Amino acid sequence: MRQTFQQWVSRTGDLKVEHIDGEKGRLRLYYLVSMAEQKVIYQHLIPNLQQLDFETVTMPDIERKIGLTVDHRLTNQDQVIEHLLLGNIYIHLDGAAYGLFFPSDGTQNRQITPPKNETNILGPQNAFVESLETNLSLIRKYIKSPRLSYERMVIGETAPVEVGLLYMEGITNVDNVQTLRQRIQELKVDSVIDVSILSQYIKDNEFSMFPQLVLTERPDRTAAGLLQGQVAVLLQGSPKAMLGPVTFIQLFQATEDSYFRWSIASFLRLLRTLAIFFALLLTPFYVAILTFHYEVIPADLLISLAQSRSRVPFPPLMEAIIMEGIIELLREAGARLPTKIGQTIGIVGGIVIGQAIVQAGFTSNILIIIVALGALSSFSSPNYSLGAAIRVLRFPIILMAGLWGGLGIAIGVSFLVTHLLRITSLGRPYLQPVYPLRITDLKDSIIRAPITFFGLRPQLFRPTDDFRFDPAKARQMEDIDE
Amino acid sequence: MQINVYPKISNQIPAYLLFFLIYSNQVGVGVLGFQRVIAIEAGHDAWIAVVIAGIAVHLVMWAIINTLKRYPSSDLYGINCDVFGQLFGSLINILYMLYFTLIAIVILRTYTEVIQTWMFPEIPTWFVSATVLGLALYTLLGGIRIITGYTFISVVTTLWVIFFCTFLPNMPDGPIFIPYWRQMYRKFSVARSRCLLRSSALKFSIWCTHL
Numbered sequence: 047m048r049q050t051f052q053q054w055v056s057r058t059g060d061l062k063v064e065h066i067d068g069e070k071g072r073l074r075l076y077y078l079v080s081m082a083e084q085k086v087i088y089q090h091l092i093p094n095l096q097q098l099d100f101e102t103v104t105m106p107d108i109e110r111k112i113g114l115t116v117d118h119r120l121t122n123q124d125q126v127i128e129h130l131l132l133g134n135i136y137i138h139l140d141g142a143a144y145g146l147f148f149p150s151d152g153t154q155n156r157q158i159t160p161p162k163n164e165t166n167i168l169g170p171q172n173a174f175v176e177s178l179e180t181n182l183s184l185i186r187k188y189i190k191s192p193r194l195s196y197e198r199m200v201i202g203e204t205a206p207v208e209v210g211l212l213y214m215e216g217i218t219n220v221d222n223v224q225t226l227r228q229r230i231q232e233l234k235v236d237s238v239i240d241v242s243i244l245s246q247y248i249k250d251n252e253f254s255m256f257p258q259l260v261l262t263e264r265p266d267r268t269a270a271g272l273l274q275g276q277v278a279v280l281l282q283g284s285p286k287a288m289l290g291p292v293t294f295i296q297l298f299q300a301t302e303d304s305y306f307r308w309s310i311a312s313f314l315r316l317l318r319t320l321a322i323f324f325a326l327l328l329t330p331f332y333v334a335i336l337t338f339h340y341e342v343i344p345a346d347l348l349i350s351l352a353q354s355r356s357r358v359p360f361p362p363l364m365e366a367i368i369m370e371g372i373i374e375l376l377r378e379a380g381a382r383l384p385t386k387i388g389q390t391i392g393i394v395g396g397i398v399i400g401q402a403i404v405q406a407g408f409t410s411n412i413l414i415i416i417v418a419l420g421a422l423s424s425f426s427s428p429n430y431s432l433g434a435a436i437r438v439l440r441f442p443i444i445l446m447a448g449l450w451g452g453l454g455i456a457i458g459v460s461f462l463v464t465h466l467l468r469i470t471s472l473g474r475p476y477l478q479p480v481y482p483l484r485i486t487d488l489k490d491s492i493i494r495a496p497i498t499f500f501g502l503r504p505q506l507f508r509p510t511d512d513f514r515f516d517p518a519k520a521r522q523m524e525d526i527d528e
Numbered sequence: 529m530q531i532n533v534y535p536k537i538s539n540q541i542p543a544y545l546l547f548f549l550i551y552s553n554q555v556g557v558g559v560l561g562f563q564r565v566i567a568i569e570a571g572h573d574a575w576i577a578v579v580i581a582g583i584a585v586h587l588v589m590w591a592i593i594n595t596l597k598r599y600p601s602s603d604l605y606g607i608n609c610d611v612f613g614q615l616f617g618s619l620i621n622i623l624y625m626l627y628f629t630l631i632a633i634v635i636l637r638t639y640t641e642v643i644q645t646w647m648f649p650e651i652p653t654w655f656v657s658a659t660v661l662g663l664a665l666y667t668l669l670g671g672i673r674i675i676t677g678y679t680f681i682s683v684v685t686t687l688w689v690i691f692f693c694t695f696l697p698n699m700p701d702g703p704i705f706i707p708y709w710r711q712m713y714r715k716f717s718v719a720r721s722r723c724l725l726r727s728s729a730l731k732f733s734i735w736c737t738h739l
Contacts, residue, residue, distance in 0.1 A: 337649070452653075453643060457659050464663065468670045481677040482542070497631040 072140040081133035083152035168305035188269035204236035257431040275509035290470040300428040321423035330447035336362040336453030354410040363448025531606040554678035
């Protein structure tokens with residue numbers, strides 16, 4: 047055992063030793079330069095320890111001098127290594143039965159910044175960072191309640207990392223908590239770098255494209271989810287929280303919908319729902335109609351369409367796949383490039399390719415409009431993973447539309463509906479509240495009812511306590527003057 | 529043979545969803561082609577057939593419900609074995625299975641025929657059948673809840689077809705009510721007199737009432 051500790055020391059270049067009482071002395075400090083806070087060593091520990099009488103010093107003397115308790119004692123070398131890796135400072139005294147650790151954390155954290163991916167105009171403007179403790183404090187700021195439970199777990203065999211399970215005691219259904227807790231505990235993997243990897247490990251249907259656990263970088267959204275009866279998972283070093291269970295319709299809902307008036311929020315949600323259909327079906331319809339079903343086009347439109355397509359040598363299927371491929375290429379290039387260069391991609395893609403490709407006779411004008419509309423619609427999805435799934439799903443449907451026309455689209459959509467019916471999120475159906483039908487929860491689906499209608503928590507996650515407030519008493523108008 | 533069956537909670541559905549299962553059995557691909565059959569058979573006295581069919585359906589339903597009341601939780605197969613004995617019951621059950629298979633083939637063939645008549649005259653029959661059967665298999669493997677969910681969604685998303693069928697054809701003539709009602713009766717009578725689809729739905733209801 048001693049051997050392994052010596053080996054570890056020899057392999058650890060950033061381990062620093064401070065000899066308090068000279069080279070041959072008994073009292074030493076060990077810490078990792080990269081992890082520990084050096085200010086506390088030079089301002090507190092060394093000045094205090096040097097005041098001791100080195101000949102007669104014992105461990106309890108040191109504890110009293112620098113303000114440590116019995117909870118800080120370390121008895122074996124594994125504990126020492128563990129605490130050193132956490133950034134704590136190890137105090138060693140030759141001949142003593144145990145050592146001490148002094149808690150410190152010198153790791154660097156990013157400042158809390160406004161959310162970059164889930165931007166809102168209304169509402170709070172802070173986002174999670176890469177520190178679990180900071181993220182937890184951001185959530186606790188919204189829910190200052192003893193019912194908020196935090197369970198600490200450790201996963202990863204090779205690189206252990208701290209995972210936090212958050213839920214509201216007495217509100218969240220214990221089934222949800224138990225399912226998630228069990229899946230995390232039974233996970234035997236070597237490492238988990240980010241919470242998105244964790245979500246892939248524990249999702250219900252591995253072969254589905256759709257996100258079955260939602261990732262968010264907004265503390266307010268996480269808090270709202272917890273208060274609805276969802277369970278949240280935080281991971282050390284990950285700037286996202288994972289929320290589950292989740293329903294398909296919730297992926298169309300932005301946090302901002304709750305901050306708007308109900309009529310505006312409903313309009314925006316309907317728009318987004320429409321956009322998903324556009325993103326998925328517009329190009330396939332173009333391909334199917336131009337390949338097989340000319341008769342559904344009005345005569346006036348048919349003339350301009352035929353003129354526009356007269357110079358195009360490809361069949362509609364190939365034309366559409368080329369255009370969709372170019373759009374995906376532009377999106378991918380824009381996502382990978384640094385922001386400053388990224389803007390040129392828009393100019394290159396939008397103006398140069400868009401204009402030139404029509405003049406060169408590669409595609410028709412109408413297809414450019416349709417493909418651009420589809421791409422625009424797919425970006426309007428508030429959930430990035432859902433938008434990505436829709437963009438990928440478009441290709442097989444285009445292919446089927448090109449091969450078998452309207453029948454192909456019907457087959458594709460039927461398959462998609464069945465697939466969505468089969469998916470579950472933490473064992474709860476994905477297509478709630480449509481099927482299984484929860485009539486009371488339709489008020490917060492693709493529309494949003496006025497806020498006073500939400501006196502009860504949604505039934506989607508089967509909360510233990512569904513009472514939120516009494517709508518009749520929620521706002522009693524009393525005139526102060528009288 | 530086990531007469532009473534107690535399905536798992538995860539294989540049960542709420543009672544109101546039975547409506548959608550029966551509805552989607554009755555109103556299927558048959559509605560696309562029944563007008564031709566009716567015009568040949570029913571003539572102007574269609575409404576009498578509707579009344580008779582309606583009464584007959586109620587009698588059958590009465591018999592079904594009363595039979596099911598005698599068992600705590602049983603289905604058609606179990607009741608057959610209980611009433612007719614192990615051997616004859618099983619024989620009748622096999623006949624029923626063949627009958628349902630036949631109905632499935634007829635529905636599949638009608639669907640293929642519709643596509644071949646109106647969309648793609650040259651599409652091979654095996655291709656349409658294979659894709660539809662593949663979809664059906666994918667749905668069936670999900671269990672009774674997924675099947676019910678599919679019927680529920682298909683009913684809800686195709687309800688607007690009723691407006692197309694009844695209101696739109698009459699719009700150019702204006703609201704002439706009396707012939708309109710006659711039309712409706714005729715349509716109903718046809719739908720009811722389609723023995724095949726009607727009886728299949730009723731037997732299906734026996735089969736799954738215990739769920």
